Amino acid sequence: xxxxxxxxxxxxxxxxxxxxxxxxxxxxxxxxxxxxxxxxxxxxxxxxxxxxxxxxxxxxxxxxxxxxxxxxxxxxxxxxxxxxxxxxxxxxxxxxxxxxxxxxxxxxxxxxxxxxxxxxxxxxxxxxxxxxxxxxxxxxxxxxxxxxxxxxxxxxxxxxxxxxxxxxxxxxxxxxxxxxxxxxxxxxxxxxxxxxxxxxxxxxxxxxxxxxxxxxxxxxxxxxxxxxxxxxxxxxxxxxxxxxxxxxxxxxxxxxxxxxxxxxxxxxxxxxxxxxxxxxxxxxxxxxxxxxxxxxx
Amino acid sequence: xxxxxxxxxxxxxxxxxxxxxxxxxxxxxxxxxxxxxxxxxxxxxxxxxxxxxxxxxxxxxxxxxxxxxxxxxxxxxxxxxxxxxxxxxxxxxxxxxxxxxxxxxxxxxxxxxxxxxxxxxxxxxxxxxxxxxxxxxxxxxxxxxxxxxxxxxxxxxxxxxxxxxxxxxxxxxxxxxxxxxxxxxxxxxxxxxxxxxxxxxxxxxxxxxxxxxxxxxxxxxxxxxxxxxxxxxxxxxxxxxxxxxxxxxxxxxxxxxxxxxxxxxxxxxxxxxxxxxxxxxxxxxxxxxxxxxxxxxxxxxxxxxxxxxxxxxxxxxxxxxxxxxxxxxxxxxxxxxxxxxxxxxxxxxxxxxxxxxxxxxxxxxxxxxxxxxxxxxxxxxxxxxxxxxxxxxxxxxxxxxxxxxxxxxxxxxxxxxxxxxxxxxxxxxxxxxxxxxxxxxxxxxxxxxxxxxxxxxxxxxxxxxxxxxxxxxxxxxxxxxxxxxxxxxxxxxxxxxxxxxxxxxxxxxxxxxxxxxxxxxxxxxxxxxxxxxxxxxxxxxxxxxxxxxxxxxxxxxxxxxxxxxxxxxxxxxx
Ligand SMILES: Cc1cc2nc3c(=O)[nH]c(=O)nc-3n(C[C@H](O)[C@H](O)[C@H](O)COP(=O)(O)OP(=O)(O)OC[C@H]3O[C@@H](n4cnc5c(N)ncnc54)[C@H](O)[C@@H]3O)c2cc1C
Numbered sequence: 001x002x003x004x005x006x007x008x009x010x011x012x013x014x015x016x017x018x019x020x021x022x023x024x025x026x027x028x029x030x031x032x033x034x035x036x037x038x039x040x041x042x043x044x045x046x047x048x049x050x051x052x053x054x055x056x057x058x059x060x061x062x063x064x065x066x067x068x069x070x071x072x073x074x075x076x077x078x079x080x081x082x083x084x085x086x087x088x089x090x091x092x093x094x095x096x097x098x099x100x101x102x103x104x105x106x107x108x109x110x111x112x113x114x115x116x117x118x119x120x121x122x123x124x125x126x127x128x129x130x131x132x133x134x135x136x137x138x139x140x141x142x143x144x145x146x147x148x149x150x151x152x153x154x155x156x157x158x159x160x161x162x163x164x165x166x167x168x169x170x171x172x173x174x175x176x177x178x179x180x181x182x183x184x185x186x187x188x189x190x191x192x193x194x195x196x197x198x199x200x201x202x203x204x205x206x207x208x209x210x211x212x213x214x215x216x217x218x219x220x221x222x223x224x225x226x227x228x229x230x231x232x233x234x235x236x237x238x239x240x241x242x243x244x245x246x247x248x249x250x251x252x253x254x255x256x257x258x259x260x261x262x263x264x265x266x267x268x269x270x271x272x273x274x275x276x277x278x279x280x281x282x283x284x285x286x287x288x289x290x291x292x293x294x295x296x297x
Numbered sequence: 298x299x300x301x302x303x304x305x306x307x308x309x310x311x312x313x314x315x316x317x318x319x320x321x322x323x324x325x326x327x328x329x330x331x332x333x334x335x336x337x338x339x340x341x342x343x344x345x346x347x348x349x350x351x352x353x354x355x356x357x358x359x360x361x362x363x364x365x366x367x368x369x370x371x372x373x374x375x376x377x378x379x380x381x382x383x384x385x386x387x388x389x390x391x392x393x394x395x396x397x398x399x400x401x402x403x404x405x406x407x408x409x410x411x412x413x414x415x416x417x418x419x420x421x422x423x424x425x426x427x428x429x430x431x432x433x434x435x436x437x438x439x440x441x442x443x444x445x446x447x448x449x450x451x452x453x454x455x456x457x458x459x460x461x462x463x464x465x466x467x468x469x470x471x472x473x474x475x476x477x478x479x480x481x482x483x484x485x486x487x488x489x490x491x492x493x494x495x496x497x498x499x500x501x502x503x504x505x506x507x508x509x510x511x512x513x514x515x516x517x518x519x520x521x522x523x524x525x526x527x528x529x530x531x532x533x534x535x536x537x538x539x540x541x542x543x544x545x546x547x548x549x550x551x552x553x554x555x556x557x558x559x560x561x562x563x564x565x566x567x568x569x570x571x572x573x574x575x576x577x578x579x580x581x582x583x584x585x586x587x588x589x590x591x592x593x594x595x596x597x598x599x600x601x602x603x604x605x606x607x608x609x610x611x612x613x614x615x616x617x618x619x620x621x622x623x624x625x626x627x628x629x630x631x632x633x634x635x636x637x638x639x640x641x642x643x644x645x646x647x648x649x650x651x652x653x654x655x656x657x658x659x660x661x662x663x664x665x666x667x668x669x670x671x672x673x674x675x676x677x678x679x680x681x682x683x684x685x686x687x688x689x690x691x692x693x694x695x696x697x698x699x700x701x702x703x704x705x706x707x708x709x710x711x712x713x714x715x716x717x718x719x720x721x722x723x724x725x726x727x728x729x730x731x732x733x734x735x736x737x738x739x740x741x742x743x744x745x746x747x748x749x750x751x752x753x754x755x756x757x758x759x760x761x762x763x764x765x766x767x768x769x770x771x772x773x774x775x776x777x778x779x780x781x782x783x784x785x786x787x788x789x790x791x792x793x794x795x796x797x798x799x800x801x802x803x804x805x806x807x808x809x810x811x812x813x814x815x816x817x818x819x820x821x822x823x824x825x826x827x828x829x830x831x832x833x834x835x836x837x838x839x840x841x842x843x844x845x846x847x848x849x850x851x852x853x854x855x856x857x858x859x860x861x862x863x864x865x866x867x868x869x870x871x
Pocket of ligand 1: 472473474475479480481482506507508509510551559731734735736737738739740741744
């Protein structure tokens, strides 16, 4: 028996490599100082889907909602082995909180239709809410396995998976179709395939065509490029609100009950630095200090 | 930014940019007609070069983030021999899996078998990158080379059966030549092959030693098909799939490349297919197989040297003695400088040789197709074949000796800590040591090259390079080089006149001059590109002109004195 999967992914600012340039003195964010990346736990989710396909067969569709730039992570998903990718992008989707996001994703999933499993990362590093996955499951009326670390087996319409927490783990059985949120301790994403990297390098959304035509002289016009991409199945599907069966009031900002009441800006002012010698002793002292300051522990 | 062993390597990127594979790819990609049929095939030259860049980027990522971080662990655990089977170290298993998942095994195979139709030059860059990360796993990765030999010499049925599995990374290979009594002298191989009339198959019996990855699924093996014969002409090449008649007797415990299993393998009536023509096993096919592998070992030595240089460089900038980083001391900076120049010089050489090998293969392909589209094909084929034949052993010799020199100096820069296990340089020194031994020792590379050198095989190429206009800024360098090239030619003529014993005795000196001269011209061409490259050329040529002069003098004066003296000197009891 084969299983079709949908993987929900998000492009996020790389909060792990925050440097002093990210926050201006006024406390606003300098986005260009933070590269946009594939949300780390979404990569674990994609890997889990790839393993299911490897063992049982089936198709993997990767879905993201975001600005046009999010096409980057969809290409990345193709390089790693996704079969299909879809970008949900529309001004009407913008400003969405977890509820509006889940509503939009749910509507897209219903349009895709044929699936046995939905995978998503436990949480995105820019919001840390861990709510979108569970909300999507609720809206689709599906059972969910959160904190999934691995899949033990799948048999007919049943899945057995391991959930991992700080204090232990749990093996659960669940009926398909279901939604899984995947933790960072699950298997890390396999490397991109060189073959797929090459094969899909021109995969694009229409707004990217001008740049491609400029780089590759053999495509004289955008129309010529479009024809080439269609023939090779390299057009990245973009769905707007009009493509979905949705109530527009529930999209984006207007569909978001969450209101930001106040934001506290933390301005990094400290400029002093301390040199730690790269010896066992130096590192031990550093760790001691971090523990004492309650930074780790 | 995550680390990447291709994107952090300016020299490799420079080499890729300088590569001119136009003529090769035009043939290999059939005028880019393959692009219609295969989604991964390039549409044109620029597309192809972009693809190679992407491929090396994918590999560079795996090497930096998956393979290199566990290199020390792979070395420490090493390949194990358990219940008659080989088990790779856990880190090596992970490395192999990652390379497989990235579709990098079988990358040189043609499109129709599921390969990426890569040229040799790009493959050597891959070997360079993998070896920098962990040189033991390079031997497993590099043995995909035997799939290329199958592609070039086996019949269609055999190719259809084996090659797609290589391209999918489902099977890997071993190259099985050496025996206890047949090392450098492969003509004396004794493993017997006889044709079993009843079963309608060849069968092999014998023991092979020092077989890298002898646990592999597919073996290419050299055996004596002509009972009673004693020389190379009685040997044929066979292909077999490992079954219960193939027994791994042991694996060696050795100085370096611990992740690479070195096996003793016994064949007991093992069924096998003959590859190519009977009796051409060593003289044609094994030589072709080894030539590819020799270039790869050269690239392996460069990768290890790159790793060693980087270790030495960062250590030299951290270590404070006499109130300053030791990198600032002229003696230490000189070491760093010469390492860097030698590594870049070797890469230039591997690329040049790789291009001639690529041309040779492309022309051979045209010839086998009776393609008449290139008017002077026969002449081009001859030129490429001559140059590939002389440059391959020279490159293997130079790069592997260079790798050893660089690792030695890199340890020196580390001082005492370099001698200790905790520092990577100790492992790199152990690993690099095999590169001038396997795939033919340095001495055997010289044996392979000397005939061609004495036949002035490099003259046309050197003359062509000398005819290039290097501009006024490089004029004095060019003059210097022209003089040393003259000296090389004179020394060649002088040595040619000597008795064969004297030729063998001084052959290494001529091989050294030849490699210095070839490399110097290559660096002079690079010097046209940037100031930094011009400086590298100056440093390298400056350092080597006097060496070339000394070697030239030694060859000119070559006589029996030293040869005869060995009788008296070595005869004396300890
Ligand atoms: C780690 C490792 C892995 C290997 N993997 C493989 C493998 O996968 N497949 C395979 O078939 N083999 C393999 N080999 C074998 C390797 O190719 C041989 O060891 C090598 O060719 C040298 O042969 P030998 O050891 O018998 O040395 P010998 O031939 O005994 O040489 C001893 C010394 O004599 C010198 N010498 C010999 N003949 C000449 C000559 N005519 N002129 C000048 N000097 C000469 C040599 O240079 C050397 O210094 C491997 C070896 C090692 C160490």
